[in-house]
Amino acid sequence: MTVTTTVSELRELLASDTPPVVLDVRWALGDPHGRDHFAEGHIPGAVYVDLDTELAAPPSPEGGRHPLPDLAELQDAARRWGIRQGQRVVVHDDLGNTAAARAWWLLRYAGHAQVTLLDGALGSWRSAGLPLESGVPAAPPPGDVVLRPGGLPVTDADGAAELAASGLLLDARAAERYRGEVEPVDPRAGHIPGAVSAPTGENLSADGTFLPVAELRERFEAKGAREAGRVGVYCGSGVTAAHQIAALEIAGFDAVLFPGSWSAWSADPDRPAAKGDRP
Template identity: 70%
Template structure:
């Protein structure tokens, strides 16, 4: 993945004032907090459109697909057009939590063939920290786009492929370390991790201010886990609880120059299948 992954607040501000402004998606969402749209209405980047992670960036949950299955391509295309995305128009995504939710929109749109999608580095806090203004309320009359999506531009894994990658390549678990170890499981059927997976919490991709670490820092981080851009023969996959924060990990890997595949069902699908083994403790197993 060679195109830019992030954009700075200043660069986004200039782009919005240009003759070809990007579509901006506000993807505020956190596990257990259904109020993202209300936060959006209180204040968002001017012109941004709210994208609902649960209903627009995912299909309905199921034991086989997990809590956030990939959306039906036609449904995703309809949503993208509602957001105003047209062929050749850039897209910028952000949230208010280090882009751990917004990266889902970034990954989905790139998977669906939209090449020019970037993440606002530092998320909404960086925009406000730069002294840039917000606007409130809902948008009025967003002109519909005409984008035609072509899914399949980024690789995905099913459960069997994830299990094989954990044995023969590198499978990273992007959840918090205590969930990987099985000490707590707030939402999914069982605690633990996929046998052979390594713990790589998404939060470790970020500075204390919520921006991505530098490319060099991310390369060092992932090299310590066995993923090295100079050794592309080692395939890399990522999962999390339901395929949301794993997309953030894939963005961080892309910044480091490393391609990776997403297991969309992630732990929510794996743990719902009693035939799938689970490992607890700090070791891959």
């Protein structure tokens, strides 16, 4: 299964006899109004997904701000979204898919391989001049998807530390957060010692689509992905790190997610924090 679906491909799929489920994961740090934005205008037939309550368990110091959800609860949510076993799913947000990638990663992790990101997110649909509908649609017919863990790898804080020491651990947050100059939400500033800065936003072109394959591969090879053999990713709370994993897959690299990310690491006073440009 490819990582992305283009707008033209999605338009054709929606008009086919077997349309996909379209999930709208409208979310941004500091903006709790995703559902309102969805109601103002969304792709016809799309289903709104709440990242904080449906794609994450309640926050905790040990699990971070967005722990992985209980799999039974995720399956219940996926069935509410109308996903049937084997059905294609296309996910997007309105922010370059940096939030929607969480749904992409979770469904893949839970064994539903038929899921892609709408390349360019909602902006690409708008730019193509395609229609939006407003309001809150009726709930779709319930799905029957069965989810199981293990489709994608995860690691914990100890594993992240080991990757930083002997593999490659990428920090997907903005560079100023990596350097420890600012920390708007988590207990301490800085980064996991040994981690390499690789801001998620640098995976994208100006129009919000992923960079071409060759450019993404060059980007991650410059970070050491080819020599490292093993690659891990973290961010603030395990959301934008999923976008990095999608970009790595496009470039031909497999990667493991540290779901707790900096929010869990920085909450543990026994975990060291590095600052500055260097790993």
